[in-house]
Amino acid sequence: MKKFILLAFFFFALNTAFAQTDNGWGEWQKTSCYSKIEFRLKYDGKNGEQHHWKVQFKNNYNNLISFNYTVTDKVQQYTLTTHRKTLKGGKQSDEADLFTDLEDIYILVDKVSMTPYPENFIECE
Template sequence: MKNILLLFVLLTGVQFAAAQTDNGWEDWQKTSCYSKISFRLKDAGTRGEQHIWKIQFKSDYPELISFNYNLTDELQQYNITTHRKTLNANELSKEIEIFTKEDNIYILVDKVSLSPYPQDFIDCN
């Protein structure tokens, strides 16, 4: 009986520790075109009728990059935002807060450049 109780306590502790580290973030996802750029989302609830999302980007490039990211609703009828982001080598971005009407959003990353300027774009890999 003690072994079963000890096993339960250990398993509960492992699950609790995993929930703390995740902190509500979804798993990292590679962008559809650039395997060295990843992103993750966090549903931060609602404010009135708007959904609040937090987004982070991660670069696995060994040098500075810049890219456009575009957020759309699930039907791709509305562009929510398009911005340009610059990340240093192997950098994790700060949290970006986005407000949407829909509860499903899609992220498109394009126009990746190995400079801080939107020029000399690299091809999709």
């Protein structure tokens, strides 16, 4: 019985560690500062020395927003790229390709505006 429980725990832990949704996408995650902006990642393997990722964003606000997103290898240490994204209310973005040197990456979202322009930024929640 102990072996069965241990084996069941192992499979549960393994499944949780590698939990992915449809077609290899990870679960939707809230950004650290804005609870109505979510993202998900999909690891697409390694191309040469670069790790290939795909990212999607979801806007849970009722209206259009725009925001900056930054991809880093280490939290706020090595910025790889910063982009500005505009997204209609209640919609999710097309997937975007990301290439990184390290396998661990972080997505940071800031400068959120309720317009398509980088102006009148809303405060972090």
